[in-house]
Amino acid sequence: MLRYVVNRLAWTIFDLLVILTITFALSYLLPGDPARTIAGPHASIQTITAIRHQLGLDRPLYVQYGRYLNNMVHLNLGTSLQFGTPVLQAIWARFPATLELALAGLIFEIVVGIPFGFLAALYRGRWLDRIISMISMVCLSLPQFWVGMMLLFIAAFKWNLFPLGGYGQPVIWYVILPGITLGLVGVAYYCQLIRARLLDLLERPFIQAARARGLSEAGIMFRHVLPNIVTTLITQIGMDLGYFMAGVVVVEAVFGWPGIGLQAWTGIQALDVPIIMGTVLFGAFWIVLANFVMDVLYASVDPRIRVS
């Protein structure tokens, strides 16, 4: 088990390195001159050259790469072209809002998706299953931004139940609509995942053998089926959390949710490359970390990996 963890850790670090290289390459190759952006449209050539020198943009490629990596290790993601503040600081300031949204979405997915998945599997083939399957099929096909706008229209505008987007206190009230928007696709996904996994498990011989030993259906569900599902769930939840924390541009844009996604979005419009790349890196980091943690958790729960 320890060997497994160390091995995974090594690969994770390797992945991060490659990601850093890719982001560096992209920011280097992309059109747009940061010096000019900072200097402004009317600056003289001397000013621009001076700024370039200040930013170290006139050094050879490998030097820039080295400085880049060095910066990363020291957690320096650069400085925002819009605000002049360190990128990491700007991102970190807005991260809690994204985290709140991510948790809201995740909770919604789990609380609604999993039970429906169970129901669909237990009533397989009957009308309840068919209805659930149809609804989840539709949910998977919904554009997030449209759902957000419709929710705002119906629940906030027409029925006045929720605020019209934005962020405030109590956070719960503000986070519900965006959370639902974010999690709707996931609900369908979890529902289908659980249903498929349950059906597969219920067909397995060891379930029939358990029945032959006189176990009740409830007993079978708890002792035999659930432990086999836990692993699937853990992996999926972990990955979702990772992806959510990377910032969800669309939902944050629709609701004006002050998270890292929205900040990246405004940064994109202003061509603030450090913020953009910084957010991408930030997000990638969480995804890679989530993958690593999930792999380890999975291995620790599945005896086939743990004990070999």
Add this chain to the structure above:
Amino acid sequence: MGALLEVSGLTVGFIQENKRILSAVNGVDFTLETGETLGVVGESGSGKSVTSLAIMRLLGDTGRIQSGKIIFDGLDLSSLTTARMREIRGKDIAMIFQDPMTTLNPVLTIGQHLMEPLRIHLGMGKREARERAIELLRLVGFPRAGEIIDEFPHQLSGGMCQRVMIAVAVACNPKLLIADEPTTALDVTIQAQILELMQKIQQESNTAILFITHDLAVVAETCERVIVMYAGTIVEEAPVNEIFDHPAHPYTIGLLRSLPQLERGSRLYSIPGMVPAPGQVPPGCCFSNRCTLAIDRCRSEKPFYLEVGDRHRAGCWLAKELPKEVF
């Protein structure tokens, strides 16, 4: 003394998608005495597994006992409530299945598998159950019982898993053990070990065994009596020696002839045709469309059982006239 298990007129069917019922077992009667080993022989599709599942009432959502009685130790199993049936399963009647690797839950330890019936049916506490579990493991031939108990199924070989299954099955000292092709998925040498183990257990606890298999060689070794099933019906029933020496049904004869002979140059015999699917059984005798000896009466009238020897009956119009030595 009354038989331990009396099955009479058992007909089992499955509900199809078009809501009609197709029978997989048709009017099966047999008895099993305490401590006896009865072999049930047949190819796939003969209804042998369905019969055992019917006894255990494990037919699933679409299976139905259409008619008949299953009297076990005085109780009519076909009319019991599910709750009552659950008390019997694993405690008075136990079942072992074909592929041991898939019949064990991969995320539970061997110990957890063993302790489950002990705690549910015998109400044992954790420590008591664990001790008994180790005892059981030793009983089935694990000298390292104390270590095995905490291992997982994937760490054991097929033969070892089957021994664990047997241990789980006999944990509560069942009166009847149903073994559905217990050695089919195992190598021949391991097969021998498992059969030996089953015989030992039977002798020590006087457990009756219903041994379901398609392998006549296994039957010869382990069973006292045999019933041969084809297309949901019993076609012949006899003590094991009788079946091999004086088979009285063309199907049984066909099965015996299909066993590879050891002489050089002998060709492999196979019964022409295929086992009919449920619902496509020919009228009259179920074997009539494949039988080389069939006469008109076979095709129109379903044969009743003729006594051809001591506790030996066969469902064939020609049972008494069949040439004694067919080889």
Add this chain to the structure above:
Amino acid sequence: MDGVKNAGEYYVPAVQKNVLRRLLDDKPAVTALIITLLIIVVAVLAPCLAPKSPTMMFSNGISALGGPLGHSADFPLGTNQYGQDELSRMIWGGRTAIGVSVLASIIAAVLGLVLGALGAYAGGWVDTLIARFTNILMSFPLTLFAVAMVMILKPSVINIIIIMSVIYWTYTARLVRAEVLTLKEMEFITAGRALGAGRMRILITHVFPNVMNTVIVRFTLSIAQMFLLESALSYLGVGVQPPTPDWGLMIAQSQGFYMQDPMLILYPGLAIILTVIAFNQLGHGIQRAFSGR
């Protein structure tokens, strides 16, 4: 040579021949197919079908307050705040989106197929390299990345197609790799090699036909996903640019007015949803047809 041909034919035709028939017997799949074809036909024939030009701003299409109008005889679906005819825009709206989605899906499918199969079949460090690279690419926050890239490279149809394919090929690659790895172990491959067939031939005759099933299903499903991504990009302003009509863009442009006139986003939204559902159901139908239910 005959032996190898037989080894290849033994696995493939019995399955492939019946696929089309099975598909056509499958009612939901046929419905999906018809709807998909209808949508494509409408998109292609938009210039002939639309009553008006989708980009022309009609002065009689704006209300006195400068807002959109509801439906009328002249504008059956109403207008938007620029006085443009909603009906015509609806008919035109899927054109670019579908074209982009299909093209991007094709590129992604080809890339995914080649890289996935190559890695899995070659094995060794090639496989590790490609698999690792695939995983890493999938670790990027995709939507954010897509938006960023398109914006920086200037939104144009070509750029959008390229970016989307670069992001999506990884899903196909993963599936293809898993499939090829399984196939590699199958007996008929060993049988082929025992008959002396070279690696290239085995790849082409045996591996590809079996993998194509997965690729085709994934291709259809990815059209649906790309469509959603494209509409999201349009909504954020980095997709199709005005004045080109696009359903996602229509929704974005109605931000200020849809509370009063929800139809402005209801129609395009439903159009997107219908398209996505149709392609998804078609993809699942094809999957069922391949696997013989």
